Amino acid sequence: MSSAARTWWKEAVVYQIWPRSFQDSNHDGIGDLPGITQRLPYLAQLGINVIWLCPIFSSPNDDMGYDISDYQGIMDEFGTMEDFDTLVETAHSLGIKILLDIVVNHTSDEHEWFKQSRSSRENPYRDYYYWRDSSGVDEDGNPLPPNNWGSEFGGRAWEYDEHTDQWYLHIFSKKQPDLNWENEKVREEIYTMINWWLDKGLDGFRLDAINIISKPEGLPDDPNIDFDKHGSSIPFVVKNGTKVHQWMHELNLKTAANYDVMTVGEMSQTSAEDAVQFAGFDTEELNMIFHFEHMGVDTDPATGMGKWSIKPYDLVDLKEVLNTWQTTLQGRAWGSLYWNNHDQPRLISRFGDDSPQWRVLSGKMLATTLHGMQGTPYIYQGEEFGMTNVQFEEINDYRDLDSLNLYEDMVVERGNLSHDACMELIYAKGRDNARTPVQWDASDNAGFSAVEPWIKLNPNYQNINAAEALADSDSLFYHYQKLIQLRRGELKDLLVYADFIPLDVEDAQVYAYERHAQDGSKLLVISNFTDQQLTREYELLDQGELVLSNYEDDMRQTLRPYESKMYRINAS
Numbered sequence: 001m002s003s004a005a006r007t008w009w010k011e012a013v014v015y016q017i018w019p020r021s022f023q024d025s026n027h028d029g030i031g032d033l034p035g036i037t038q039r040l041p042y043l044a045q046l047g048i049n050v051i052w053l054c055p056i057f058s059s060p061n062d063d064m065g066y067d068i069s070d071y072q073g074i075m076d077e078f079g080t081m082e083d084f085d086t087l088v089e090t091a092h093s094l095g096i097k098i099l100l101d102i103v104v105n106h107t108s109d110e111h112e113w114f115k116q117s118r119s120s121r122e123n124p125y126r127d128y129y130y131w132r133d134s135s136g137v138d139e140d141g142n143p144l145p146p147n148n149w150g151s152e153f154g155g156r157a158w159e160y161d162e163h164t165d166q167w168y169l170h171i172f173s174k175k176q177p178d179l180n181w182e183n184e185k186v187r188e189e190i191y192t193m194i195n196w197w198l199d200k201g202l203d204g205f206r207l208d209a210i211n212i213i214s215k216p217e218g219l220p221d222d223p224n225i226d227f228d229k230h231g232s233s234i235p236f237v238v239k240n241g242t243k244v245h246q247w248m249h250e251l252n253l254k255t256a257a258n259y260d261v262m263t264v265g266e267m268s269q270t271s272a273e274d275a276v277q278f279a280g281f282d283t284e285e286l287n288m289i290f291h292f293e294h295m296g297v298d299t300d301p302a303t304g305m306g307k308w309s310i311k312p313y314d315l316v317d318l319k320e321v322l323n324t325w326q327t328t329l330q331g332r333a334w335g336s337l338y339w340n341n342h343d344q345p346r347l348i349s350r351f352g353d354d355s356p357q358w359r360v361l362s363g364k365m366l367a368t369t370l371h372g373m374q375g376t377p378y379i380y381q382g383e384e385f386g387m388t389n390v391q392f393e394e395i396n397d398y399r400d401l402d403s404l405n406l407y408e409d410m411v412v413e414r415g416n417l418s419h420d421a422c423m424e425l426i427y428a429k430g431r432d433n434a435r436t437p438v439q440w441d442a443s444d445n446a447g448f449s450a451v452e453p454w455i456k457l458n459p460n461y462q463n464i465n466a467a468e469a470l471a472d473s474d475s476l477f478y479h480y481q482k483l484i485q486l487r488r489g490e491l492k493d494l495l496v497y498a499d500f501i502p503l504d505v506e507d508a509q510v511y512a513y514e515r516h517a518q519d520g521s522k523l524l525v526i527s528n529f530t531d532q533q534l535t536r537e538y539e540l541l542d543q544g545e546l547v548l549s550n551y552e553d554d555m556r557q558t559l560r561p562y563e564s565k566m567y568r569i570n571a572s
Contacts (some may be wrong), residue, residue, distance in 0.1 A: 008260075011492060014377070016380045017036060024450070028077070032079045040090055043096065046481055052206055060108055067103075067108035100206070104208075104210070106176040107176070107177065121166070127180055133167075146167055187250065206266065206290075210244075210266060216241060234269060257284065263286045263287045265290070279334050283333075288334045288335055289335070290338065298310060313350075315529050319505055320505065326500040327500060337377040339351060339380075342434050345433045346433050349389035353562065365562045365564035368525065374497075385465065386469070391427045392456060400431040402431055406422065439464055498521075511529060524538060524541065526565050533560050
């Protein structure tokens with residue numbers, strides 16, 4: 001496949017739904033599948049044509065559905081398989097495809113495979129997971145884990161099982177044991193399951209944490225782990241293992257290659273050059289990947305605390321990451337475009353300005369900046385009308401396992417952080433920022449539910465909600481709608497397929513770039529990332545026709561606070 005080859009998934013605009021917080025239809029305070037079906041006309045009005053559903057499978061919900069106990073069952077809180085079928089049928093009738101979030105690095109410890117696996121060392125399912133002997137005993141005679149790996153959620157990545165006197169590996173929660181992809185039977189089970197969903201009419205899948213399925217041979221110690229800093233071994237010894245490309249190629253050939261579907265892999269600690277192999281036009285692995293490099297521009301690696309180490313981001317650093325991904329993949333592979341998701345803080349609070357004065361303007365600026373790039377754009381629920389981060393005073397008001405583990409580890413057990421210091425980290429980077437209920441209107445419970453939701457609402461829902469945005473013709477919602485219309489309509493060739501040319505990479509206040517199409521037409525995108533009025537000149541500026549702006553008039557060289565402008569230059 002060449003870079004110019006036209007496919008529906010390159011031209012798509014994806015809307016990500018966290019089902020638990022999207023819409024409650026049965027008055028239990030938890031979002032569900034019928035609730036999503038109820039809101040499909042709203043999404044059709046926005047203009048998106050793909051929905052990415054976060055996990056809806058049966059799960060005990062240790063990690064909000066990312067711990068699956070039955071890959072072919074629907075979580076009770078979300079509804080039934082009939083509800084899912086209705087959702088797909090209704091979405092398809094509106095021209096919207098459905099993408100499922102599938103977790104195959106690990107299962108729940110309540111999955112039947114793991115129940116069998118832990119029952120005895122001789123069980124046929126034993127080798128479906130990583131079981132290892134102790135590496136020795138400590139001074140008190142207690143067994144020591146097989147190696148020193150750290151979990152992504154804090155603490156050790158091994159859990160001891162007294163019944164069989166061995167340890168099992170869990171890169172995430174202890175209730176999320178890692179599957180052993182070295183076992184061909186495991187891989188075949190996974191491929192059979194994926195094909196079952198595709199045969200039901202699923203339009204594609206997102207593979208969670210997929211670049212850590214290949215563990216290093218011999219499971220060697222991690223020389224960099226620091227448990228005092230809530231460390232994880234993913235960046236050092238687990239990421240992008242030696243067999244991951246072999247298995248991605250095999251997975252593709254045995255599943256997606258036989259259907260007209262979309263595949264995307266979530267991959268932490270992955271470079272743009274890595275992505276050329278994972279999502280290359282001729283590598284036959286995945287259509288695209290999610291990377292996290294731009295999510296790290298506001299962290300301080302020197303502290304050793306990963307994402308929990310916060311600092312103000314620098315626009316030059318952000319541009320370097322995004323520009324590198326654009327230019328490295330160009331002509332070789334395809335990428336995903338996103339600012340936030342279910343694991344990340346809210347877009348405007350992180351990269352824009354969520355004050356009442358600038359929230360909408362900066363939101364429009366950030367949307368234009370991203371949607372003007374090459375790749376498939378993703379919109380996270382509530383992003384389209386400007387939802388912001390939340391700050392609950394008490395740790396007990398949070399539900400995210402990652403945040404709760406951080407607090408327990410660093411405040412309660414170690415005392416390395418004060419309550420206030422830890423809460424500041426959670427306010428900035430906690431996953432519940434993205435998981436508070438969607439703010440549909442200003443009524444009780446924000447129109448999300450008739451009863452108290454499973455997690456508290458952001459108190460600003462009375463001022464920031466979808467109904468308010470729909471009633472305002474100049475709202476952020478209609479700006480997103482226009483961006484989608486341009487990408488899927490009159491500017492398709494420029495926005496989807498044209499080459500990306502970065503401009504003024506050292507400019508610490510303005511993000512500017514061009515798109516060059518094969519027919520000679522061009523696009524110029526200019527975004528002011530500050531609340532200051534600036535002046536900039538660009539070679540194509542006077543030649544361009546303004547096609548989109550977040551201000552009513554066009555002052556050309558003048559950039560007002562958070563102003564973003566898109567110009568089309570026709571072929572000469």
